[in-house]
Amino acid sequence: MSQQDELSKFKKIISKLPEEKRKFLYKRLQSLPPDERENYIAEFNKKYFVEEKKVKEPKNGVQSIFLGLLIALFVAGICYFIYAFNKQTIDNKFNEMFGMPPPETFDTTPDGSIIMGDDPMHFPTDTPTPIPATPTPSPTPVPLADDHPDLTGLVIVIDPGHQQEADTELEESIPGTTAEKERATSGAVGINSGVKEYELTLEYAIVLKEYLEGCGAEVILTRTENDVDISNIERAQIAIDNDADYFIRIHADSAPDSEISGVKVYVPSTGSYSSSIASTGEDLADAVAEAIGLPSLGSVQSNMYTGLNHADSVKSYQLVVGYLSNSDDDSVLNLDDTPYKVAVAVSEFLGE
DSSP, X not given: OOHHHHHHHHHHHHTTSOHHHHHHHHHHHHXXXXXXXXXXXXXXXXXXOOOXXXXXXXXXXXXXXXXXXXXXXXXXXXXXXXHHHSHHHXXXXXXXXXXOOOGGGOOOOSOTTOOOSOOOOOOOOOOOOOOXXXXXXXSSOOOOXXXXXXXXXXXXXXXXXXXXXXXXXXXXXXXXXXXXXXXXXXXXXXXXTOOBHHHHHHHHHHHHXXXXXXXXXXXXXXXXXXXXXXXXXXXXXXXXXXXXXXXXXXXXXXXXXXXXXXXXXXXXXXXXXXXXXXXXXXXXXXXXHHHHTOOEEEEEEESOOHHHHTTTTSEEEXXXXXXXXXXXXXXXXXXXXXXXXXXXXXXXHHTO
């Protein structure tokens, strides 16, 4: 696809965003060197661009037009009602998706149509890698399936995505570049359940840890509590420092389109396994999706995630077990047996 087509898609996506978010994205692009700017736009489009559906022309004149207006007003009313009761959550999610600081820290920027120029950037300071504490075991041991794989000898680091309080200080997102993102965010919120993503991911990670240990693997969690402050670079470093065979990041995303549903796996676009990891990432997505009864959205190679970029010397997978912005996914992810089903599916993937 030509650079002009990518730019047109990018403009179409951000035209639907509030003005301050558009300004922030343009400012972010200004900060990137020209050769990185085109790649950033392409990655952004890959994740958020949705082809518009063609609507058939009405056939019954005035009556069809009137009916269409009524439907449009009804849909608009529903959208307004949803936004009015979830305004804070939606705004916070947009901030998270685009790596933006809180609204009160926005600066005024030049005309949004200009995406050129230099802007001084902040550089992260060296922060010691925290040593995760030993997690408190669940009261009831996680049972093993009769045909569970033997994972003896594998070292697996599991990262429960996000944390209770966001850390808006910036850190290097892509090694060797000026791209930066917030150190850590608090994640999504269930559209119906109200569950916090950082709570859900820790619950899933604890069950997964116990199951994989039952299969013989050595398993390390990057965090065992919700009230922590561990950046994405620090989480990646835990995998590297422990010579992990696998680094699995657990997430439950939110999307601008509430119809988006399913299991997706993000993998690094650089590093030791970049030529093969997209294929194995798709295998992981398929296995988990089949186990919990959601669609598989396959795998995507991306440089938009700090934790993957800084652990690309390890087999790293960001496993999105579903979308909390979708009612069906929200329900499935909050079922008591879903974490166990995910654990069994992941163990079978690792045992292949």
